[in-house]
Amino acid sequence: MATENTQPADSKFTPFNIVTGIILVIGGILTILRFTQGIGAVTNLDNNNPWGIWIGFDLLCGVALAAGGYVTSAACYIFGFKRYHSAVRPAILTAFLGYALVVFALHYDVGRPWRLPYPIFYSQGTSSLLFEVGLCVFLYLTVLFVEFTPAAFEWLGLKKIREVVVKLTMILTIFGVILSTLHQSSLGALFMIAPSKLHPLWYSGYLHVYFFVSSMFAGMSMVIFEGTLAHRWLSHKMDDTHHHEAPGVAFGFAKAASLIMMGYLCIKIIGIAMDNNWHYLATGWGAWFLVELIGFVAFPAILYAMGSREQNMLMVRWAAVWTVLGIVLNRLNISIVAFNYHLPSADRYIPSIMEIGTSVFIVTVGIVVYRFITTRMPILYEHPDYKTH
Amino acid sequence: MAISRRKFLGGIGAALGGAAASLGTAYGASNKHFKGHPNSFGVLHDITRCIGCRKCEEACNTVNDLPKPETSFEDLSVLDSKRRTDADIYTVVNRFNTPEPVFAKKQCNHCLEPACASACFVKAFTKTKSGAVTYNEKVCVGCRYCMVACPFEIPAYEYHKALTPSVTKCTMCFPRIIEGKLPGCVEICPKEALIFGERDKLIKAAWQRIYKFPDKYTAHVYGEHEMGGTSWLYISGDEFSKVGMREDLGIKSAPELTSGALAAVPIVVGLWPVFLTGAYAISKRKEKIAQQEKDQAVAETLANAQEEAAKKLEDLREKLNQEKASAINFEVKKALEEAAKKAEEEKQAQEAQEEEEPDQADDADGEDPSKEDE
Numbered sequence: 001m002a003t004e005n006t007q008p009a010d011s012k013f014t015p016f017n018i019v020t021g022i023i024l025v026i027g028g029i030l031t032i033l034r035f036t037q038g039i040g041a042v043t044n045l046d047n048n049n050p051w052g053i054w055i056g057f058d059l060l061c062g063v064a065l066a067a068g069g070y071v072t073s074a075a076c077y078i079f080g081f082k083r084y085h086s087a088v089r090p091a092i093l094t095a096f097l098g099y100a101l102v103v104f105a106l107h108y109d110v111g112r113p114w115r116l117p118y119p120i121f122y123s124q125g126t127s128s129l130l131f132e133v134g135l136c137v138f139l140y141l142t143v144l145f146v147e148f149t150p151a152a153f154e155w156l157g158l159k160k161i162r163e164v165v166v167k168l169t170m171i172l173t174i175f176g177v178i179l180s181t182l183h184q185s186s187l188g189a190l191f192m193i194a195p196s197k198l199h200p201l202w203y204s205g206y207l208h209v210y211f212f213v214s215s216m217f218a219g220m221s222m223v224i225f226e227g228t229l230a231h232r233w234l235s236h237k238m239d240d241t242h243h244h245e246a247p248g249v250a251f252g253f254a255k256a257a258s259l260i261m262m263g264y265l266c267i268k269i270i271g272i273a274m275d276n277n278w279h280y281l282a283t284g285w286g287a288w289f290l291v292e293l294i295g296f297v298a299f300p301a302i303l304y305a306m307g308s309r310e311q312n313m314l315m316v317r318w319a320a321v322w323t324v325l326g327i328v329l330n331r332l333n334i335s336i337v338a339f340n341y342h343l344p345s346a347d348r349y350i351p352s353i354m355e356i357g358t359s360v361f362i363v364t365v366g367i368v369v370y371r372f373i374t375t376r377m378p379i380l381y382e383h384p385d386y387k388t389h
Numbered sequence: 390m391a392i393s394r395r396k397f398l399g400g401i402g403a404a405l406g407g408a409a410a411s412l413g414t415a416y417g418a419s420n421k422h423f424k425g426h427p428n429s430f431g432v433l434h435d436i437t438r439c440i441g442c443r444k445c446e447e448a449c450n451t452v453n454d455l456p457k458p459e460t461s462f463e464d465l466s467v468l469d470s471k472r473r474t475d476a477d478i479y480t481v482v483n484r485f486n487t488p489e490p491v492f493a494k495k496q497c498n499h500c501l502e503p504a505c506a507s508a509c510f511v512k513a514f515t516k517t518k519s520g521a522v523t524y525n526e527k528v529c530v531g532c533r534y535c536m537v538a539c540p541f542e543i544p545a546y547e548y549h550k551a552l553t554p555s556v557t558k559c560t561m562c563f564p565r566i567i568e569g570k571l572p573g574c575v576e577i578c579p580k581e582a583l584i585f586g587e588r589d590k591l592i593k594a595a596w597q598r599i600y601k602f603p604d605k606y607t608a609h610v611y612g613e614h615e616m617g618g619t620s621w622l623y624i625s626g627d628e629f630s631k632v633g634m635r636e637d638l639g640i641k642s643a644p645e646l647t648s649g650a651l652a653a654v655p656i657v658v659g660l661w662p663v664f665l666t667g668a669y670a671i672s673k674r675k676e677k678i679a680q681q682e683k684d685q686a687v688a689e690t691l692a693n694a695q696e697e698a699a700k701k702l703e704d705l706r707e708k709l710n711q712e713k714a715s716a717i718n719f720e721v722k723k724a725l726e727e728a729a730k731k732a733e734e735e736k737q738a739q740e741a742q743e744e745e746e747p748d749q750a751d752d753a754d755g756e757d758p759s760k761e762d763e
Contacts, residue, residue, distance in 0.1 A: 040548030047475060047545040050533035078665050080672030111531020111546070111554040119510040123528040129647055130534045131510035132654055170669070178661045182654055189650035193508055193538045196638050208650045 020364055027361025030354055034108055042354040048340060049349035056335035057359055058105035060187055061328050062098050063137070064211070067219030068226070069095025069144060070173075070180035075252075077173045086242040087249040089151060089379045090230065091223050093370065096144040099137060101366045108358055129189045136183035143176045154386055155377040162386075185212035191334055199338035201280050201289040204271040207334075213267065217260045218327040220253040221300075224320035234374055239381035247313060254308040254316040257323065261301035268293055285341065292333060296326025423642070424618070425501040429520035430566065431588035431612075431620035432575060433595055434494055436632060437605060438582035441468055441482050441492035445574035445583065449480045449496075452562060452573035468492075471633070476547045479559040480574060485632045491625075493632040494574070494583070497522060497543045497559035498612060499620035504643030505558075508538035513556070520588060520620040521561035529555060540616055540638050561620070588620055595624050617642025 034042050045052050072091035076084040107113035119125060119134045146165060153162035188211025195203050204210065227246055231238070238246075272278060280286045300322040307315030336349060374380055447462035449455070455477040460467060468484040473495065480496035499522045506514035511528040514535065531554055536544045547554040562572035570576070575583040584591065592613055599606040611623035615638050623629065630636045 036551050038547075038549045038551040038554065043548075045546075045548060047473065047536065048542060050536035050546060074665075078669045078672070080669075080676060109532075111533075111550075112529070112552070115511075115528070115530040118528055118530055123511040123513075125510040125512040127507050127644060127651070128510040128534070129650060130508065130532060132651065134510055174662060174665045174669075177665055178658060181657050181661060185653070186650065189647060190534070190537075192650055193504055193643050193647050194540070195646065196540045196635060197537070205649065208653065 020368055023361055023364045024368075026357055027364070030358050030361065031108070033354070034358070039109070039111065042352065042358065044349060044352040044355065046347075046349070048343060048347050051335060051339075052349055053332075053336065053351045053355055053359055054105055054109040056332050057328070058109070058362060059102055060331035060335055062102040062105065063184065063187060064215050064218040064327050064331060065222045065324065066095040066098025066102070067180065067184060067215040068223040069098075069147075069219070070176045071216055071219035071253075072223055073147070073173045074177050077170060078177070081252065083245050083248050084252065086239075086245045086380075086382075087223060087227070090226065090374070091219075092144060092147045093151070093373060093379055094222065094226055096141070096148045097366050097370055099141045099144060101362055102137065103141065104365070105359070105362050129186045129193070132186040133183045133190065136179045136186065140176060140179040140183065143172055143179065147172050147176070151373075151377045151379055154383040159385075180215070181212055184215040185209065187211050188334070191339070194339075197340055197342070198334065199280075199285055199341040200275060200277050201272070201285055202334050202338045204275065206267060206271050206274075209267065210264070210271070213260060213264045214327060214330065217257040217264070217323060220257040220260075221320040221323035221327070224250050224253055224316060225324055228317050228320070230374070230380060234371075234380060237374055237380045241382060242380055250313060250316050251308050251311060254304045254319065257319075258301050258304035258308060261297055261304070261323070265293065265297055265301065268297075285338065288333070288337070292326065292329050296322065296329055300326060423502055425588055425620070426516075426518045426520065428587055428589075429518060429620065430561070430585060431499070431520055431591050431622055432561070432572065433584045433586070433591040433622045433624070435582050435584070435598070436491060436493050436623060436625040436627075438580045439482065439492040439494060440580055440582075441465065441484055441490070442579065443467075443482055444577045444579060445494060446478070446480055446482060448573035448577040449559070450478075452565065453479060453560075455479070474543050474545050474558065476545045476549075476557050478545075479557065483633055485627075487627045487631050491627060491632055493623075493625070493634070495541075495543075495633070496574070496621070497561070498541050498615075499559075499561050500616055500642070501618040501620065502616075502642035502644050504538040504540060504616065505535035505544060507643040507647065508534045510534065517563065519561075519563065519566055521563040521566060522558075522620075523560055523563050524556060524558065526555045531556075538643060540635070540643075588622070591622055595622055598624060614640040616640070617645070 030042060039045060043052055043054070068091040072084060072088050075081045076088050103116075106116065110116065116134075119131050120138055125131045146168070150162050150165050153159075153165070185208035189208035191198050191203065192205070192207050227250060231246065272281070281290065300319045303315055303319035303322065306312070307319055340348060378386075443462045443465065450457065450462070458478070468482065471483055472478075472481040474481060474497075480494060482492050482494050485491045485493065499516075499520055501516070503514060503516055503522045505524075506512075506516055506522065510532065511530055513525045513529045515523050515525070517523055531546070533544075533546055533556070535556060536542075536546065544556045544558045546556055562570070562574075565572060571585050572583075575585040584594070586594075592610060595610045595613075599608055599610070605626055606624050607626065607628055609624075609629065611625070611629050611634060612619035612621055617640065623634065625632055628636070
């Protein structure tokens, strides 16, 4: 099949492999520690701060940044942007890996990970937004897996079953958008139960809307950002179609992201007005809030707009990176920085080095798997036998 | 003031009758307000009576079979720092200097509509009809969302258990209540700072104390409305914010806070397929129309081109005809001119002759103009 696509087995000790190897070994040690000594041994979590970066970064950022899957497939298949077709497969793959890693990371964070199927199959707590998140993530992970399989089937040469899955594209895409709308928004709504703990500037009755809207431009920015990385490192795996369409996708998403970010900016301001939180803007928290809103939403939105108008790829790429950082900042602000803002500083949470190490390990696993798949399966190029689709 | 043991035992049968039944309907966004299960129990904590002896902490430790702490319960120096509940400490007494020392006990407040129960995605928490909020360790995944949700910062987690960590909190001594006993802390309290009874009656008793001694108490029964109401109630001489209790929690219950977001879920499920299929249909239709317009434009262009080609052909033909005609004319003209020239030459020749014979020259002049008109 595609055996000729595998990389030549020259030296295994490339800098990439060495660094990756070290991280994976450290991750292995941390994993052993976590499951023999308990969560308390590797994290700085405590009774006041039950959620740390494994939730704030691995879960919240992971899900938001994996939104490229539903955004790209919706743009291509539902809204008819056919020229985005070559971007769909990489986006679906990243989304699938992103969600898989979120679930992987959850195994470290929850106390008894083997019970993770409980909320769906054993004891359904339907009044919980976390149940909503769990159910949707479970279903969406399944959808993403099915959406990804055609690439694997092409690689393995299973033509008939591939045909069956390809016929499901439309229904899977619609299902994916519904599930994404639900769990992206519900992740924000998780915090609506705790108005006494989250700073009023971040707490809002619109939290679910904010999370959903921001997931759109998070996904678009991730597609542009990954595209940049893939062009730098995996260019040889791309076909002409991909090369031709990539700038169009970047500029198209830049324009769309710019618009959505402006809308997001508006609804954030409406949220402040709704709860009459203006006076908080003059405080230290207010300054930090404005850093997030102006520095990491308004600024990249303008950068996107200019980049798209002047067809300046460099500007668009910077805007994408900046937006991704802004999403990370927003999710961390809500889950960690502005959460428990009322507690004295001694009771506040700062992640331990081992928590950070575990998160780095999980991201590294993602990169390794992404590289493994893209260097073998038809992700960045169309398989010659299936060109018609 | 304390409700007698006999009365308590009498009411317990009725209260526990439906304890195992399912939870009542939640009225998220409706105008119905859940006021607690009828005849459910609660505890009234009179903060003015607490002397900070930590006897309740000790009793709690004993009745719940918790590991003994390093410092004994006799040691009151632990009151020097603020404490909260922990994995093996279900209740703590804290001292507040207002400036006179005031002691307040802290434990699960057993909300009427508990945030933990609302937040739990495996239904590990139950608001029993007795009033106690219980926890089922057998289904708990350990996500700790209950700890995020609890506005009173009560549930704790066994972070140092590697494989079987649980959430822990006060159970209002639910197992003891079933047996007809008082909660451990209430039973041992030497100053009657804790009173167990039906919640409705406790609220009345609390307000009676406040009315009777308006100078002694601040006019607020904490827990009557906080977060939709709690089974544990408090009265105090100082404002509650001065004895470590938040007064900014509001009176909305936890389910009310999230009902809007939850209610959006079925709407999205119902409407998104319509919007998305609609968007798909619009983009398809646009494509179709674009294709039709393209086809039409192509057809028109083709027709125009054919017409133009035909016209061109016609023009060409005409031009050719004209050229042919003019060529004929030209030839004719040329022939005539030649003929005229010839005639001229002949004429000159004749004239030359006529110089000799003048009569013949006149005849030739009359013939010439009529011939050139042709």
